[in-house]
Amino acid sequence: DQLDEYILRSGISIFPAGFNPMEKFNQPLTNIHKPVPYYLQKLQTSMNKFFQRLQVNEFIVRNNWSVQTHTKLRAPTGSHATKQDKIVELNAKDLDFNKVFLRCEKQSFTRLPNSKADLMLIRTYTTPLTQIREEGRGEHLCNAIDGLPADLQIYKRKVFWGEAVKSYLRNETNGATDEIYKYQFTE
16 A cells, blocks of 8 residues: 555655656655566565664665666666567677676665654666676676566666677677777766
8 A cells, every 4th residue: 555655755866777866756665666567566565564674773785786888877767668668689799898887786774763764875886897707707797687587677678788798798799899998977
């Protein structure tokens, strides 16, 4: 029941990925997570219980990841897809892998002692795929990509970048960018 849900009353979002922060303001958790596959069926109850159980001085961390094929830290659109979206698969030779990143969010939660308000902090990390491949960690990311459940494959746009990224990480590309240069993020 949405009446019993937590509602976003305040927030600052510097680097949103896949959402406009203003559209989430004063919305209950279910509305905030509306595009997340199976949220109502699988996550709604546990999310509400999670926030009900959160204690003062408790610090809980979870992680989220995706791949982005651009240099924008602030990307309110283009990060997610639905079954209705027409998505064309990328080819590895058409990508500049200096501008393709593993984007990870470290999401931390706590409850404030006086107001009892819940606080969520998100730290965004971006690692160029050139670095991941150079360090020999490409197969780990390929396994994570292959391990995405079908509904999350669509939501995270795997059909768009998945095969190209795996091909690059496994050194199966011909003509894909191998030179590593200093990249610069844009807004």
